[in-house]
Amino acid sequence: MVLRTRVEIFDMLRTVFAVGVLAILGLIALKFVFGIFGWLVGLMVWLFILACKIAIIGAVIYLVIRIVSPETARRLREKFTS
Numbered sequence: 001m002v003l004r005t006r007v008e009i010f011d012m013l014r015t016v017f018a019v020g021v022l023a024i025l026g027l028i029a030l031k032f033v034f035g036i037f038g039w040l041v042g043l044m045v046w047l048f049i050l051a052c053k054i055a056i057i058g059a060v061i062y063l064v065i066r067i068v069s070p071e072t073a074r075r076l077r078e079k080f081t082s
Contacts, residue, residue: 062076
C-alpha cells in the first residue's frame with residue numbers, strides 16, 4: 001500500500017480543481033462566442049464550406065484537363081506555381 005503525504009494529495013486536488021475551473025471557463029467562453037458572435041461563426045463556417053466546394057470542383061476540372069490534355073495541365077501548373 002502506498003502512503004501519500006498531505007502535500008501530494010493537495011497537489012492532486014489542486015490539479016483536479018484547476019482542470020474543473022478551466023473547463024467551466026471554456027464553457028462560458030463558448031457560450032459567449034456562440035451567443036454574441038453566433039452570426040459571425042455561422043458566416044465563417046459557411047465561407048469555409050463554400051471554399052471547400054470550390055476547391056473540390058477546381059481539382060476535378062484540373063484532373064479532367066490533366067487526363068485529356070497533359071500539355072495544357074503542364075502549362076497551367078507552370079503558370080500558377082511561378
